[in-house]
Amino acid sequence: MSKPLSAPVPVSTPVTAKDLDALLHFYLNYVAGIRPAQASKHDICNALSLAIRNHLIDNQFVTEDRYQKADSKRMYYLSMEFLIGRLLASNLHSLGLEKLAQEVLQKYGVTLQDIEEAEPDAALGNGGLGRLAACFLDSLASLDMPGFGYGINYEYGLFKQHIDHGYQRESPDHWLHEDAPWLIERSEATCNVPLYGHIDHNRKCNNGFGPWVDWQTIVGVPFDIPVVGYGGRTVNYLRLYSARSSNEFDIQIFNGGDYIKAVEEKIYSEKITKVLYPSDSCWGGKELRLIQEYFLVSCAIRDILNRHLEQNNSLDNLADKTAIQLNDTHPSLSVAELMRVLMDEYGYEWKDAWETTQACCAYTNHTLLPEALEKWPVALLQHVLPRHLELIYEINRRFLMEVEAFWPGDENRQQILSLFEESHEKQVRMAHLAIVGSHSVNGVAALHSKLVQTRLVPDFFALYPERFNNKTNGVTPRRWIVQSNPSLTHLFNDTIGTDWVLDLSQLKKLEQYADDAAFQRAFAQAKLDNKERLAQVVREQSGIMLNPASMFDVQVKRIHEYKRQLLNILRVIHEYLRIVEDGKTPEVAKTCIFAGKAAPGYVMAKLIIKLINSVAEVVNHDPVVGGMLKVAFIPDYKVSLAEKIIPAANLSEQISTAGTEASGTGNMKFSMNGALTVGTLDGANVEILEEVGKDNIYIFGLSTEEVEQMRLQNSYISKEYYQSSPAIKRILDSLVDNRFCRGEPGIFNPIFDMLLDGGDYFYHLADLESYIAIHQQIDEEFMQEDLWTRKAILNTARMGKFSSDRTILEYARDIWGIQSA
Missing domain, CATH: 3.40.50.2000 (Glycogen Phosphorylase B;)
Incomplete structure (x- = not known):
């Protein structure tokens, strides 16, 4: 994951076969240290990815200049998952460089398909939550909008699944073990994340609270993955953080002769970003998972504020220039963290800090299942994040005053709406924190949004009806038709042109061919081609013979x-x-x-x-x-x-x-x-x-x-x-x-x-x-x-509504206030 050496030939637009071949040769020789004739498919995949990455970085510089010139408001999407999959094929598609890459690879005796298959999936997510986030990043870049992702650079991700006599067996998915050419380390933007410690109640700061003291520090090291839009004009980024210990190891422990303990503390710090969703069935697992979520939030908020101050004299206009979207409840601590930083580090009074926090933050709910709405034990928060717990208590105190004014004397409503659940183990309701601390709360389908308002949190909807809205999900047609279904893509292009790639409503034109015998045959043949391809994959993986008919x-x-x-x-x-x-x-x-x-x-x-x-x-x-x-x-x-x-x-x-x-x-x-x-x-x-x-x-x-x-x-x-x-x-x-x-x-x-x-x-x-x-x-x-x-x-013809481009345009218009630049 180290930065590659400078290439001898700068990549510019347009790229020629000679340029690409020179870059490929350079990265094989001088980065991998391999003669091209001896390179494996994996080696060539890495080298080609680095060559394409050069082009993306050039375009990223141009994109950033454009945003700065336009003084664009920016949106930051915080998510525990970004299920981005493989990137070489999608980046080549977006840049229109597939044919050029195929031409260059011929001299190496491999096909582009061979090389694309050599790339591991980035193990940065599990399911629909993470894949949606990836689709959104694609649409933001394709629509030329300043939207960026913040997540965690999981070393192992979820797990690899094996089937042993019918049983699921899990093994580590160490996707980073063979390099990750798309990751660009940004050590200059490293963040310090505070944990543990206590509140000194014997002292008072200007904001009326006692200072948070004796906290430990974890270091967040950012790595950027360029996110290119269709056509290559806009390149945004997904910023992922890896955890490091604040020092290589505690020198006092080391000098005391306990080398093993010194190393153990370093390992403990770095395990924060090892795996996605550590089990929370035990107290230690809960603690690690809470730290993991706060690690993401702390790094993201710090970086967002630093970026804002690079172009602005103060944080007074933060909400005018910044939108923060919380993808489900996992990043809900953003509300408390933004309040903490604004008050403790920048001296803002509660009123101004709270108005800024609410104006910046928006929350997407992704589930109606009660067990998926996160709750953290108060005792755990007191141990790990004592300052944040103090802030949440104060947020709740002020919020319940609103509830009392709206429903005087209704103690039952106060219990229902409180950020704290008074059960056998007092807990903080993270979804409630996100709702109270955000100016927008959206569901992800019309039915879901209705059920959020009427079944999940009806009292919040009664109190804040203007905050609730729907944004039906969508998926990117670039990944899910153009890249994954070339047979169907060629048929569409030949029949209705190519405008549908950026405007999926254009597929409506296919309706007139629904009864056309020749089009039906071609459509059915495309499906058969894909079934035969899948049958081959299944046969190779499991030995099961599928009948494509x-x-x-x-x-x-x-x-x-x-x-x-x-x-x-x-x-x-x-x-x-x-x-x-x-x-x-x-x-x-x-x-x-x-x-x-x-x-x-x-x-x-x-x-x-x-x-x-x-x-x-x-x-x-x-x-x-x-x-x-x-x-x-x-x-x-x-x-x-x-x-x-x-x-x-x-x-x-x-x-x-x-x-x-x-x-x-x-x-x-x-x-x-x-x-x-x-x-x-x-x-x-x-x-x-x-x-x-x-x-x-x-x-x-x-x-x-x-x-x-x-x-x-x-x-x-x-x-x-x-x-x-x-x-x-x-x-x-x-x-x-x-x-x-x-x-x-x-x-x-x-x-x-x-x-x-x-x-x-x-x-x-x-x-x-x-x-x-x-x-x-x-x-x-x-x-x-x-x-x-x-x-x-x-x-197919009637699926235009379900493009993530439409979804992003609605978020941009109704929630974020961002525009194409």
């Missing part, structure tokens, strides 16, 4: 009970039993594809992975099935794998319990790439239905209102479904009759018990028969090739 029925996402991979595999079991017990020969050959990771401590999710793999083992080897039904779990789901799976899907499974998925972005990616959606009326599925039309999507199951009513009345009795439906009874009985256990009798009893003994919080059995029925309709319509292809074309 079959329906590819796909569910790929984080494994969680609310996302209901369990519902999907129960339906697969039903279809299998129909074949082997009822003698029903399927009319449609079907391949059911799963992928996704379960949190290491999430026992039920990991058991669901085991069930999927066990069903696959039985179904795929049963001669009675005859290949008409196949199940594949593809391990280690990540961005580069999604880029191959999504374009190949015929059917997209978006089947979460209604009212639990905030938005979803996978549903958008699949639909853009010509897959039809089967789903509940949940998250952005509702808006996809509105856009594509009810005839071009398959909706089943309970509505949000019906789920809510069942919860209120406690009327979901799962055993009644089991007893009244022979199909459901047969499916569930197969879990405990050892049909799928294969030498591990009783292994799936916990799933059976959860579904029948009152633990089915996500109502699998209530939706199962409806789900089976909609799949029968899907099978019938898939057999009608022209009908299916027409529906797929209309899905």
